[in-house]
Amino acid sequence: MSIDSVKIEQPGKKVLLTGNEAIARGAIEAGMKYATSYPGSPSAEVLDVLAKVGNPFGIYAEWSTNEKVASEAAAAASFAGIRSMTIMKPDGLNVAIDFFTSLAYSGINAGMVVVLGDDPSAHSSIKEEDSRYLAKLSRLPILEPMNIQEAKDLTIKAFELSEFIGLPVVLRGVTRICHASGLVTLGDIEKAKAPVKAELKEKFLCQPLAHPELEQKVKKAALWAENNNTIEYSGPANAESIVIATGPCALYAKEALIELGLTDEIGVLRLKMSWPLPDKTLLGYLKGTKEVIFAEETDPFIEEGITSLVAYHGSEIGPIKFFGKRNEYVKGPMGAGIGELNTDILIDTLAEIKGIKRPDYSGSTASCVEHVCGSIPLRDRAFCAGCPHRASYWAIKAALSLDGNNGFVLGDIGCYAMGRGPTGYNMLSTVHSMGSGVGLANGFGTMQRFDFKQPVIAVVGDSTFYHAVIPALINAKHNSAKFLCVILDNSTTAMTGHQPHSGSVIDARGVDAPALSIEKIISGIEIPYTIADPYDVNDTIDVILAKLPEPGPKVLILRQECVLLKSKVGKNQKMYIDQTLCLGSKCGCGDLCSRAFNCPANINAPEQGKMIDQALCVGCGVCATLCPTHAIKLVEGS
Amino acid sequence: MEITISSKRLQQEVIQTELCTSCGMCIGLCPYIKSFKEKTAFIHQCQVDDGKCYNICPRGETDWPQMDQEIFGKQRTDHVLGNYNQLLFARAKESDFSQKGQYSGLTSALVSYALSIGEIDGAVLSGGEPGKMPEPTLATTRDDVLAAAGSKYSAVPTLLSLNKAIEEGFKNLGVVGRPCQVLAARKMQLRYNNPSDLPGNKIKLIIGLFCFWALSPEFYEFLAEKTKGANIASLDITTEDLVVRTNGEELKLPVENIRRFICPTCQQCFDPTSEFADLSIGSTEFDPGWNTLIIRTDKGRELIEQSIKDGIIEVYTYPAERIPLLLQAVGNKKKRVLEEWEPTYLKLNESYHRAVERGM
Ligand SMILES: Cc1cc2nc3c(=O)[nH]c(=O)nc-3n(C[C@H](O)[C@H](O)[C@H](O)COP(=O)(O)OP(=O)(O)OC[C@H]3O[C@@H](n4cnc5c(N)ncnc54)[C@H](O)[C@@H]3O)c2cc1C
Numbered sequence: 001m002s003i004d005s006v007k008i009e010q011p012g013k014k015v016l017l018t019g020n021e022a023i024a025r026g027a028i029e030a031g032m033k034y035a036t037s038y039p040g041s042p043s044a045e046v047l048d049v050l051a052k053v054g055n056p057f058g059i060y061a062e063w064s065t066n067e068k069v070a071s072e073a074a075a076a077a078s079f080a081g082i083r084s085m086t087i088m089k090p091d092g093l094n095v096a097i098d099f100f101t102s103l104a105y106s107g108i109n110a111g112m113v114v115v116l117g118d119d120p121s122a123h124s125s126i127k128e129e130d131s132r133y134l135a136k137l138s139r140l141p142i143l144e145p146m147n148i149q150e151a152k153d154l155t156i157k158a159f160e161l162s163e164f165i166g167l168p169v170v171l172r173g174v175t176r177i178c179h180a181s182g183l184v185t186l187g188d189i190e191k192a193k194a195p196v197k198a199e200l201k202e203k204f205l206c207q208p209l210a211h212p213e214l215e216q217k218v219k220k221a222a223l224w225a226e227n228n229n230t231i232e233y234s235g236p237a238n239a240e241s242i243v244i245a246t247g248p249c250a251l252y253a254k255e256a257l258i259e260l261g262l263t264d265e266i267g268v269l270r271l272k273m274s275w276p277l278p279d280k281t282l283l284g285y286l287k288g289t290k291e292v293i294f295a296e297e298t299d300p301f302i303e304e305g306i307t308s309l310v311a312y313h314g315s316e317i318g319p320i321k322f323f324g325k326r327n328e329y330v331k332g333p334m335g336a337g338i339g340e341l342n343t344d345i346l347i348d349t350l351a352e353i354k355g356i357k358r359p360d361y362s363g364s365t366a367s368c369v370e371h372v373c374g375s376i377p378l379r380d381r382a383f384c385a386g387c388p389h390r391a392s393y394w395a396i397k398a399a400l401s402l403d404g405n406n407g408f409v410l411g412d413i414g415c416y417a418m419g420r421g422p423t424g425y426n427m428l429s430t431v432h433s434m435g436s437g438v439g440l441a442n443g444f445g446t447m448q449r450f451d452f453k454q455p456v457i458a459v460v461g462d463s464t465f466y467h468a469v470i471p472a473l474i475n476a477k478h479n480s481a482k483f484l485c486v487i488l489d490n491s492t493t494a495m496t497g498h499q500p501h502s503g504s505v506i507d508a509r510g511v512d513a514p515a516l517s518i519e520k521i522i523s524g525i526e527i528p529y530t531i532a533d534p535y536d537v538n539d540t541i542d543v544i545l546a547k548l549p550e551p552g553p554k555v556l557i558l559r560q561e562c563v564l565l566k567s568k569v570g571k572n573q574k575m576y577i578d579q580t581l582c583l584g585s586k587c588g589c590g591d592l593c594s595r596a597f598n599c600p601a602n603i604n605a606p607e608q609g610k611m612i613d614q615a616l617c618v619g620c621g622v623c624a625t626l627c628p629t630h631a632i633k634l635v636e637g638s
Numbered sequence: 639m640e641i642t643i644s645s646k647r648l649q650q651e652v653i654q655t656e657l658c659t660s661c662g663m664c665i666g667l668c669p670y671i672k673s674f675k676e677k678t679a680f681i682h683q684c685q686v687d688d689g690k691c692y693n694i695c696p697r698g699e700t701d702w703p704q705m706d707q708e709i710f711g712k713q714r715t716d717h718v719l720g721n722y723n724q725l726l727f728a729r730a731k732e733s734d735f736s737q738k739g740q741y742s743g744l745t746s747a748l749v750s751y752a753l754s755i756g757e758i759d760g761a762v763l764s765g766g767e768p769g770k771m772p773e774p775t776l777a778t779t780r781d782d783v784l785a786a787a788g789s790k791y792s793a794v795p796t797l798l799s800l801n802k803a804i805e806e807g808f809k810n811l812g813v814v815g816r817p818c819q820v821l822a823a824r825k826m827q828l829r830y831n832n833p834s835d836l837p838g839n840k841i842k843l844i845i846g847l848f849c850f851w852a853l854s855p856e857f858y859e860f861l862a863e864k865t866k867g868a869n870i871a872s873l874d875i876t877t878e879d880l881v882v883r884t885n886g887e888e889l890k891l892p893v894e895n896i897r898r899f900i901c902p903t904c905q906q907c908f909d910p911t912s913e914f915a916d917l918s919i920g921s922t923e924f925d926p927g928w929n930t931l932i933i934r935t936d937k938g939r940e941l942i943e944q945s946i947k948d949g950i951i952e953v954y955t956y957p958a959e960r961i962p963l964l965l966q967a968v969g970n971k972k973k974r975v976l977e978e979w980e981p982t983y984l985k986l987n988e989s990y991h992r993a994v995e996r997g998m
Contacts, residue, residue: 398681402674425682545674587644587689588668596670596682628669 007053009189017184019151019177020045023115026155028057031191032085034077035061036070039496040089041124042178043117047087051508057192063499063508066467067092071099078112080198083159087115090129091433100138104214106204111159112168117178120297120340126431130299132274135170139214141221142170142275144247148182161224165217174297176248218276225278235267241291242267246274246302249295249341256346274302279309287317294324295346299337323353382423385601386618388560389416392488392534393424396457399544407455410437414461415495416488435468438485442472445481455548456483463493465518466502476553477525484547485555487518490562522555529555535620563618573619574635575612581631582610593623644689649680656902657697662774662795663822664691666802673795676855693829696821701985708828709914717993718969720913723939727954728931738787744929744951745814745845745919746787750780751950758812758842760803764794769861769870774799791875793852793901797822804837812843817909820846824914846912848920850971851904906981910971969998
């Protein structure tokens with residue numbers, strides 16, 4: 001599992017790849033030359049990989065400012081005859097949706113694949129959104145790989161389909177595909193070496209008259225699905241009960257059937273393409289079936305498609321009993337349509353439907369998790385030791401308390417969204433989508449006429465600033481919205497793995513690139529700004545207090561590099577605790593460092609008292625500034 | 639369930655009820671309590687039971703008779719002026735003090751004298767330009783004291799300077815404060831003095847002002863507006879007027895105009911004359927060249943005797959005809975507080991209630 005495996009030129013060789021690497025490999029094998037993305041989990045690494053290994057294949061790869069621009073740039077490549085790919089998570093598709101619904105009408109030229117990394121259970125997202133509905137809305141056919149090999153293979157198929165119908169095609173990965181690893185048999189890379197020439201020869205206009213043609217393309221896609229083995233059946237011939245599954249859920253279903261000893265009774269029908277459906281082939285399988293169980297993540301997408309299909313053909317295929325999310329048979333611990341599926345959930349579902357007892361199986365996922373995790377102490381999500389965001393939130397919290405006018409903080413998307421939890425002192429009153437904090441601040445900031453008096457702070461990251469905040473700030477300036485926008489500038493896109501952004505001095509491929517200065521952009525909008533160091537907590541508090549009452553929009557840039565980047569360079573300072581000065585839990589301190597400020601490097605050891613965890617501490621010195629007795633000190637000369 | 643965590647009690651009983659007097663005594667005792675624009679703020683929850691912050695708060699539960707017992711060793715007989723030794727007119731003799739001071743400059747002269755004889759090594763005062771937001775200060779010289787002279791009519795959190803000075807190593811500190819500040823400093827002195835390195839042991843002299851109310855900082859905005867930004871040379875509040883002297887001009891505004899700025903907590907104040915101070919000093923409401931002086935403790939008496947001997951101040955018998963006026967003003971205020979508010983922080987015994995029934 002090394003990204004070097006992605007570029008190996010040995011067709012037939014088996015290598016271990018992650019799902020994201022497999023998608024990148026598929027794109028290379030398909031001769032894709034132009035890739036764009038805005039980083040988002042779980043699919044962020046696809047572009048990372050393409051940027052790192054793509055050069056010898058002449059691949060252009062960029063981290064775009066946001067998903068809308070990314071999609072537009074990729075579409076341009078397609079228009080000019082170059083296969084392209086754009087990669088995003090569902091939140092990104094939401095941002096780009098206006099373009100995609102228009103792109104459907106204009107159509108494209110060379111193959112264009114949209115990789116969507118859905119995140120069922122929202123492991124690293126603020127919501128679990130099933131992107132397939134918006135894909136369908138934009139008339140983007142959807143392919144869903146079941147395993148890592150297929151992540152590569154379906155990527156190649158997606159380009160073929162895209163060119164066959166003249167529309168972009170979605171490859172939908174979920175976290176368990178993107179982040180999982182598996183053996184992949186490499187394919188031919190010859191196509192990647194063929195030179196390409198970009199030239200715009202046609203017009204691509206979105207116009208209502210194109211609608212009939214678009215619907216024809218969708219029909220063509222369904223036909224493609226019929227003719228390209230997009231349905232795979234395994235199980236007994238003429239089974240009365242079948243599970244219809246997409247993506248990795250098919251594997252969970254097969255495993256569940258083995259565990260329950262039902263493999264001779266129930267078959268598994270897997271759809272590689274979840275929209276549009278190959279109606280004819282599907283009806284063939286459904287005829288004679290008495291029971292259908294749906295296994296897909298997260299929403300009942302194929303469930304709706306197939307039950308609707310059956311409703312039109314009831315008289316031909318006879319009555320079928322469906323078990324899915326609508327009647328709440330297929331459901332995880334949180335309910336139907338919520339969270340990932342897994343083998344355990346499907347064992348329970350199938351056992352209930354079949355009226356059999358769930359086997360007492362000690363090897364179940366749940367019991368394994370319990371066995372392993374039982375002894376692991378629960379740990380809340382937290383900022384890293386020395387994270388500048390912790391210091392920023394401490395300062396914001398202190399400033400708002402001092403100001404005493406019931407001020408509040410509007411959050412945004414990034415590591416700092418954890419400001420909603422204890423690690424950020426529960427400071428956030430709202431968290432929605434990229435840029436929404438500042439958008440909401442526009443609303444609050446213009447409600448003075450309704451006797452609104454609370455001070456408003458909107459926090460955004462640097463990457464978010466470029467992504468979606470600039471229009472909101474322009475709006476604020478023009479409408480004199482009163483709020484303080486605090487830009488937590490840690491010089492990177494930290495949450496998704498430190499990708500460069502428009503303010504970085506290098507681009508995705510590591511090549512020098514012009515860095516856009518946040519302050520110059522803000523000056524251009526004529527919003528007053530101040531730059532402060534969040535590690536200088538007291539100064540930051542003073543600046544916030546001074547800025548809050550000023551009219552109109554104001555910006556405070558709290559600039560301090562992400563500690564993970566810094567720690568790669570090596571830490572420069574060491575802290576220690578002078579036990580003769582430390583008050584510990586007594587009045588006058590009350591565990592400020594380990595409880596209140598709560599940096600993971602400040603520990604309260606039962607016997608030794610307060611200590612600095614030297615393995616974690618980056619020497620930021622914030623706890624030393626805050627310590628009421630100055631017991632936390634810098635190791636001289638460190 | 640009874641709350642035992644001090645900071646929570648303080649927030650519930652004092653901050654949220656707007657009873658905080660902004661004395662400043664809790665500020666800087668820990669990293670969680672801070673002051674901004676004369677408002678006390680909690681920036682983070684503390685979890686300590688029996689913490690200093692509540693125990694020294696003048697609006698925390700206060701057993702009045704017990705305070706008398708601990709300070710004076712006896713209960714009071716005078717329910718209007720509290721325990722005292724002598725009621726006098728007094729004035730500073732040096733013109734520097736009378737010029738810079740609010741009235742005769744008696745307070746400043748005494749503080750300066752106490753510093754000069756080494757009775758104290760620092761004095762916690764309220765400095766700043768007249769008409770501007772004042773600042774807690776620490777004075778160690780005569781010049782420092784003169785710079786902080788004059789009444790500032792808002793709730794300066796003076797005592798945060800006391801905490802700072804103790805942290806900086808001052809060992810014999812003097813305090814000039816409003817009655818609430820006197821009570822807070824006394825609580826600190828009485829409750830946290832053993833072992834001797836505790837802060838209470840560093841408080842050596844407490845001079846209290848007469849004070850019927852202080853104003854919120856919006857008062858300064860009001861002033862700036864009324865004076866159209868002119869430099870304010872001095873301020874005085876008499877029974878009828880707010881008197882503002884700018885360069886050459888005198889502006890008189892009826893006291894009624896500023897009543898809306900009175901801090902809500904002042905309405906529940908039971909102590910207009912700093913009953914727990916060593917010395918209490920007020921105006922004479924009559925002759926700005928003199929001050930009213932109440933000598934309360936032995937320590938206060940010794941300082942007065944010595945400063946008279948050294949020619950720093952002089953005293954004069956309190957005019958008999960003015961005594962009823964003083965008693966009436968103070969007595970009425972105390973009566974009103976008990977009858978209208980029944981403050982929950984006040985723990986009094988029967989003798990106080992009987993005194994109210996008698997008309998104080
Ligand atoms: C808010 C307020 C209300 C008052 N109300 C009355 C009243 O109703 N009746 C009455 O007789 N007297 C009142 N006084 C007292 C009076 O104004 C004089 O301060 C007092 O008589 C001492 O006069 P002096 O000439 O000795 O003053 P100075 O020698 O000028 O000394 C005054 C001292 O008070 C300190 N000080 C000034 N402002 C404050 C403050 N806000 N808080 C704490 N310390 C401060 C200064 O640092 C200085 O050390 C009040 C004082 C204040 C501050």
